[in-house]
Structures are given as structure tokens and as C-alpha cells.
Amino acid sequence: MTTRRPANPLALAVLGLLLEQPMHPHAMATALRGRGMDRAFKLTTGSLYDTVRALARDGWIDAADTEQVGGRPARTVYRHTREGQQYFIDWLDEIVREPSPEYPKFLSAVGYLGALGRQRAARALRERAAALTARIAEGEGAYRSAREEHGAPRLFVIEAEYAQAMLQAELKWVLRTAEEIEQGTLEWPEVSADA
Structure with a gap:
């Protein structure tokens, strides 16, 4: 057993699912998609199987059984x-207790918003707001489906609640900032070219 922690965040999801019950990777993928967790990290068949193999190789998980349905x-x-x-x-426990730096691309780009010029920056933020609104609606649908159709307990989809709260907070900030730019209340550098 290696105590080296997996670098892939998908490993957290796999390990979390296995707390509920033993399962095969196909069932893991179905559960993750059903709970909308495929929005939190890249979930492909290849990435899932690679993650499972790495966890097994490093002693975090092991094969419990084999399951065969029909001719599959x-x-x-x-x-x-x-x-x-x-x-x-x-x-x-450590991840929940201790905030650690995350490096989203949007945060980096916001620092240089002035380079776009007022009009282009406002348009870009409005377009982002529309995309966030669509993503929030999609997330709400997935959350309802997981809870109502699949009967997932709230604790099993609580990460979807968190993701929704983060998207809603981002949407609120994006809309407020776009409005400030459009109204001219956000101080803007003189050197930027308006596009």
C-alpha cells in the first residue's frame, strides 16, 4: 500500500463511491453521471479505468469479485x-478542513479584464452569464433527477448543491461586474483600447 495520494480528482469520486458499496467501473460511471458529478471532473471510460487501475496498483482498492450479466x-x-x-x-478530512489553492483559468483572466476594453469586457461577461445560467439550469435538472428519479439521499449529491452554489455566486458577481462596466461605475484604465 502506498500512502501517496492520487493526483487525479476522479480518484476521490471512485473512493467515495466504494464507501457505499463495492462496484465495477461501469456501475461507477453510471452512478457518477446520474449524480451529475461528471461536471466536477473529466469523466471518460479511459480516465475512469486508468484511475481504478492506479488505485488498485497502489493498494487503495482491490478486486472483490467478478460479475457477469448475460453474454456480456x-x-x-x-x-x-x-x-x-x-x-x-x-x-x-484534510481536504474538507484545509482550504487549498485552486487555479481556475477564469480567475487568472479576470485580472486582465481591462485589456478587453469596456464594451468587449461587458459583452464577454454577459455571454459568460448566459452560459452560467444554462449550466445552473442543467445542474438543477440533474440534481432533481438524482434525488427524485434515482432516490439518491441528499448527502450523496451534496457536492452538486455546492457546485450549484458556486455557479450562482459566480453568476451574481459576473452580472454585477458587467453592469458596473456598462454604467461606467467600475474604474477603468485609460490605456485600454475599446473593442
Whole structure:
């Protein structure tokens, strides 16, 4: 067992699912998509299988069983190892307790908003607001589906609530900033070219 923590955030989701019950990667993908977690990280068949293989190689999880339905190929069902479960819980505790720096591209770009000029910056922010509004609506639909159609307990989809809250906070800031630019109340550098 290696105590080295996986770099891929998908590993957190896989380890979290395996707290609920042992499962094979196909079931993991279905559960993650059903809960809308595929919006939190890149989820492809390849990335999921790579993550599962790495977790198994490093001793965080192991094969518990194989499952075969009809003529389909047998699927390996994975579960936590005793050590892997404890390391996961310790890792999760640390992540929840201690804010760590995250580096979203948008945060970097906002620092240079003035380079776009007033009109272009306002248009860009309004376009982002429209995209955020659509993403919020999509997230609400996925959340309702997970809760109502799939019967997922709130705790199992609480990350979707957090994601929605972050999107709503971003939307509020983007709309307010676009309005300030349009009304001329946001101080703007004289050297910027208006596009």
C-alpha cells in the first residue's frame, strides 16, 4: 500500500463511491453521471479505468469479485482495502478542513479584464452569464433527477448543491461586474483600447 495520494480528482469520486458499496467501473460511471458529478471532473471510460487501475496498483482498492450479466464480458467489482479506506478518510478530512489553492483559468483572466476594453469586457461577461445560467439550469435538472428519479439521499449529491452554489455566486458577481462596466461605475484604465 502506498500512502501517496492520487493526483487525479476522479480518484476521490471512485473512493467515495466504494464507501457505499463495492462496484465495477461501469456501475461507477453510471452512478457518477446520474449524480451529475461528471461536471466536477473529466469523466471518460479511459480516465475512469486508468484511475481504478492506479488505485488498485497502489493498494487503495482491490478486486472483490467478478460479475457477469448475460453474454456480456465479466466485470471486476472493486472495494476498499482496509488501509485504503482509512487513508481515504484521512485525506478527505484534510481536504474538507484545509482550504487549498485552486487555479481556475477564469480567475487568472479576470485580472486582465481591462485589456478587453469596456464594451468587449461587458459583452464577454454577459455571454459568460448566459452560459452560467444554462449550466445552473442543467445542474438543477440533474440534481432533481438524482434525488427524485434515482432516490439518491441528499448527502450523496451534496457536492452538486455546492457546485450549484458556486455557479450562482459566480453568476451574481459576473452580472454585477458587467453592469458596473456598462454604467461606467467600475474604474477603468485609460490605456485600454475599446473593442
